[in-house]
Amino acid sequence: MHAHGIAALVTLLVSATFGIIVALQLLWPELGRDTAWLSWGRLRYAHTQGIMLGWLGNAFLAFLYHGVPILTGRPVTSRALGAWIFGLWNFAVMVPGWLLVLAGISQPLEWAEFPLVVDVFVVLALLLAAVQFVPCFFARGLESLYVSSWYILGGLVFTLLSYPMGNIVPEVVAGASGAAFSGLWIHDAVGLFVTPMALAIIYFVIPAASRRPIYSHFLSMLGFWLLFFLYPLNGTHHYVFSVIPMAAQIGAITASALLGVDVLIVVTNLFLSMRGSGFVPRDLGLRFVGMSTFFYLVVSVQGASQAQMAVNQAVHFTDWVVGHSHLAMLGFASFAAAGGLVHAWQRIAWARYNARAITWAFWLMTAGMVIMFVDLTIAGLVQGRLWADGAPWIESVQATRPYWMIRALTGIPLAGAFIALLVGLTTGPRGAGLREVEASIGTEPVDEIAPRLAPAAAVEAS
Amino acid sequence: MSGQPQRALRMSYVVASVAGVAFFVMSVALLGWWPKRVLDEQSRAMGPEYVLPLSESARRGRVVYSREGCAYCHTQQVRYLHTDMARFGAPTLAWETRLDYPHLWGTRRIGPDLTRAAFTRSTDWHFAHLFSPRAVVPASVMPAYAALFDGAPDRPRQEARDLVAYLETLGRARELAAPEGEARAREACNCTDDEMAMMAFDGALNAHPGRARRTHEAPALPRSADLDRGRQLYGEHCATCHGATGQGDGPGARGLRPAPASLAEHEYSTDRLADVLWNGVWGTAMPAWRDRRPEDLAAIAEAVRALTRAEPNPPVPDHMVELGARVFRENCVQCHGDEGLGNGPAAAELAMSPSNFHRQRPSLDRAIRVLRNGIDGTPMAPWTARLSDAELIAVAHHVRGYYEGASAAPGGVRR
Numbered sequence: 001m002h003a004h005g006i007a008a009l010v011t012l013l014v015s016a017t018f019g020i021i022v023a024l025q026l027l028w029p030e031l032g033r034d035t036a037w038l039s040w041g042r043l044r045y046a047h048t049q050g051i052m053l054g055w056l057g058n059a060f061l062a063f064l065y066h067g068v069p070i071l072t073g074r075p076v077t078s079r080a081l082g083a084w085i086f087g088l089w090n091f092a093v094m095v096p097g098w099l100l101v102l103a104g105i106s107q108p109l110e111w112a113e114f115p116l117v118v119d120v121f122v123v124l125a126l127l128l129a130a131v132q133f134v135p136c137f138f139a140r141g142l143e144s145l146y147v148s149s150w151y152i153l154g155g156l157v158f159t160l161l162s163y164p165m166g167n168i169v170p171e172v173v174a175g176a177s178g179a180a181f182s183g184l185w186i187h188d189a190v191g192l193f194v195t196p197m198a199l200a201i202i203y204f205v206i207p208a209a210s211r212r213p214i215y216s217h218f219l220s221m222l223g224f225w226l227l228f229f230l231y232p233l234n235g236t237h238h239y240v241f242s243v244i245p246m247a248a249q250i251g252a253i254t255a256s257a258l259l260g261v262d263v264l265i266v267v268t269n270l271f272l273s274m275r276g277s278g279f280v281p282r283d284l285g286l287r288f289v290g291m292s293t294f295f296y297l298v299v300s301v302q303g304a305s306q307a308q309m310a311v312n313q314a315v316h317f318t319d320w321v322v323g324h325s326h327l328a329m330l331g332f333a334s335f336a337a338a339g340g341l342v343h344a345w346q347r348i349a350w351a352r353y354n355a356r357a358i359t360w361a362f363w364l365m366t367a368g369m370v371i372m373f374v375d376l377t378i379a380g381l382v383q384g385r386l387w388a389d390g391a392p393w394i395e396s397v398q399a400t401r402p403y404w405m406i407r408a409l410t411g412i413p414l415a416g417a418f419i420a421l422l423v424g425l426t427t428g429p430r431g432a433g434l435r436e437v438e439a440s441i442g443t444e445p446v447d448e449i450a451p452r453l454a455p456a457a458a459v460e461a462s
Numbered sequence: 463m464s465g466q467p468q469r470a471l472r473m474s475y476v477v478a479s480v481a482g483v484a485f486f487v488m489s490v491a492l493l494g495w496w497p498k499r500v501l502d503e504q505s506r507a508m509g510p511e512y513v514l515p516l517s518e519s520a521r522r523g524r525v526v527y528s529r530e531g532c533a534y535c536h537t538q539q540v541r542y543l544h545t546d547m548a549r550f551g552a553p554t555l556a557w558e559t560r561l562d563y564p565h566l567w568g569t570r571r572i573g574p575d576l577t578r579a580a581f582t583r584s585t586d587w588h589f590a591h592l593f594s595p596r597a598v599v600p601a602s603v604m605p606a607y608a609a610l611f612d613g614a615p616d617r618p619r620q621e622a623r624d625l626v627a628y629l630e631t632l633g634r635a636r637e638l639a640a641p642e643g644e645a646r647a648r649e650a651c652n653c654t655d656d657e658m659a660m661m662a663f664d665g666a667l668n669a670h671p672g673r674a675r676r677t678h679e680a681p682a683l684p685r686s687a688d689l690d691r692g693r694q695l696y697g698e699h700c701a702t703c704h705g706a707t708g709q710g711d712g713p714g715a716r717g718l719r720p721a722p723a724s725l726a727e728h729e730y731s732t733d734r735l736a737d738v739l740w741n742g743v744w745g746t747a748m749p750a751w752r753d754r755r756p757e758d759l760a761a762i763a764e765a766v767r768a769l770t771r772a773e774p775n776p777p778v779p780d781h782m783v784e785l786g787a788r789v790f791r792e793n794c795v796q797c798h799g800d801e802g803l804g805n806g807p808a809a810a811e812l813a814m815s816p817s818n819f820h821r822q823r824p825s826l827d828r829a830i831r832v833l834r835n836g837i838d839g840t841p842m843a844p845w846t847a848r849l850s851d852a853e854l855i856a857v858a859h860h861v862r863g864y865y866e867g868a869s870a871a872p873g874g875v876r877r
């Protein structure tokens with residue numbers, strides 16, 4: 001599990017480097033001109049696949065090794081299996097995926113750029129991960145499953161279902177119809193893989209670190225089920241005003257609005273659970289997770305509104321959307337993943353831990369994220385305005401340059417944050433995290449945390 | 463907890479789990495499978511019987527397009543919105559995409575939509591642009607694809623040829639099918655009361671403001687023009703090809719056939735410049751500039767005129783006048799027309815229009831050079847094999863004689 005954590009941070013740095021290069025190439029397009037594999041398009045593929053599968057995938061797996069045994073009171077299926085999953089994920093998926101994409105073997109499908117050969121291993125690794133973690137949950141019966149457990153189960157199962165749909169179906173279903181399936185996957189990748197895993201972490205870390213049970217187990221479960229009902233129905237909102245039948249578009253737009261409401265429920269519940277921890281919690285894991293929750297709120301409200309036709313008309317295809325996806329992946333998901341890692345590291349007796357570096361990581365990441373988001377959102381509005389006014393195309397490119405400059409500059413705090421996070425979790429004295437927890441609120445044996453992570457505790461508390 | 467509520471809870475979870483899976487299945491059915499059925503049906507009913515498949519080369523080009531991530535800066539989907547239609551043309555119909563495995567719709571437009579790229583730009587423009595976008599469009603941020611070339615834009619490797627072959631299929635099927643195809647689709651659509659669906663048949667099929675048009679009225683340019691602004695715009699948009707001093711030697715000129723005109727060696731009438739700026743030069747890399755404001759076009763025209771190098775106009779010796787007229791009558795009228803209006807009987811068959819000498823006057827040097835060497839990449843061939851030196855010079859003088867001055871009435875609109 002430790003290995004997944006380190007792999008996560010390393011892939012994060014690599015992916016972020018890709019991201020920074022593509023951001024710079026929009027300012028100095030001649031950068032990397034004579035090197036085919038350094039071309040903007042290929043790096044762009046490597047960037048998003050790296051973030052989603054490499055960084056978030058690894059970080060989520062790392063967290064599962066910490067969370068699942070506590071949640072279920074049972075060890076994971078097998079250590080050897082763990083080694084296999086790690087090997088597959090990093091050496092059969094990430095490394096070859098990147099190499100192939102940069103060498104020009106890929107699919108032009110968003111969030112599905114790794115070629116089909118690699119997809120086979122993704123599915124295989126996910127299957128093995130299901131074998132590794134899912135049986136634990138059935139040990140004690142459904143009624144004692146905490147909401148995090150539900151999210152983990154849901155995430156694993158539905159990712160397995162939807163991954164082939166996004167990666168394979170458009171290869172065999174042409175054009176507009178294929179796009180309809182792609183739309184589903186673009187949304188399911190975020191909704192059924194990233195969101196559930198991130199929420200599982202948030203729901204876990206808040207009660208574990210704050211020592212208070214979740215505010216309402218009922219709201220948690222309501223949020224969970226609504227999310228799984230509504231998320232899959234959102235996909236077509238990526239293709240509003242297209243030839244895809246209007247009824248499907250309207251349906252997706254409506255589901256998007258409802259999803260916004262659902263997120264309000266989830267976030268209210270989470271913030272109520274955090275009350276008393278302060279605006280900037282002292283506990284670093286909790287701090288990341290709290291910020292993640294905040295970004296989740298913003299990104300979801302934004303998502304629900306930009307699916308609406310009036311907004312969509314103005315901002316679709318612009319940098320507004322790029323800002324939105326960064327807020328989701330970097331704001332919401334990455335803060336949750338980082339929070340999960342920090343939280344787990346604090347509880348491993350032999351793990352190195354450097355609180356100062358982690359604090360730096362938090363503030364740098366927050367600053368970078370907020371500036372980038374505001375910047376890209378404004379850029380999107382400017383572009384949308386120029387397009388609607390019928391200005392020559394190139395003016396929309398020229399007008400964006402200052403915004404792209406600021407966006408590229410946010411690479412500095414962000415890269416700094418990621419390095420600081422890596423430093424924070426690989427240097428410093430061994431067991432420093434544990435000692436810090438001891439010093440502040442005292443450690444807790446697992447049998448005391450565990451009950452708080454069971455529905456009963458929540459039911460009693462509310 | 464007693465057994466009863468526990469069982470109820472367990473039951474409710476089972477129900478919810480089943481419902482969760484059911485919703486997922488429903489999403490695939492309602493938002494994937496059902497649209498697919500509707501769209502397949504639409505494709506069948508509205509599309510032409512037979513859609514030209516991609517050539518082997520275009521298919522390979524599509525792979526290049528895919529692997530380079532062109533779709534992440536260029537969409538291939540014109541939306542049912544007036545803003546999209548004004549810029550790119552008719553919204554995408556389902557049947558137009560029926561050969562797209564996988565689709566390349568895209569979700570971000572850093573560059574313009576390419577749904578209707580076919581017949582929009584010339585092949586040599588594409589090569590010059592792919593080799594070095596900023597040599598053609600200075601403010602572009604598009605990556606250079608020099609790796610697809612052997613060191614120069616006019617030496618494309620097979621991959622570059624494939625890619626351009628692919629670009630030249632985009633929107634082709636619908637353009638070739640029109641207008642009968644449009645009528646057929648409209649009828650099959652059976653959607654006269656559906657405002658949005660009807661948008662697919664509103665307006666121009668290809669509305670690209672840079673697409674050259676062979677013949678088209680050009681609105682007159684505003685009279686007053688701001689020379690400084692014109693020079694600035696010329697520097698931003700024209701100097702890449704025509705060169706800073708208008709000698710046709712800008713960085714983008716490399717590889718263009720025909721090469722950009724040497725503006726310094728020409729006089730142009732106002733209506734000729736209006737025509738070129740509104741409609742481009744059909745059959746060449748010279749784009750149109752219809753997305754600019756008329757005042758800006760007038761300013762640019764002024765700047766182009768200011769590039770002309772003043773030359774003495776020596777009187778033509780009498781014996782040459784006669785000789786020139788005869789040579790012209792015997793050799794040139796089938797293309798350039800009896801009166802030099804560029805409307806000879808063969809003109810309509812040519813890939814580009816012959817010059818109308820009433821509206822533009824090459825310098826004597828330029829005219830003689832053209833007669834000696836021809837213009838590479840155009841139907842204008844060299845004449846040294848047919849005509850003596852004296853005849854060349856005489857006919858060069860002759861064609862210069864047609865010019866009616868800067869404000870010539872548009873008597874010679876090309877047909």
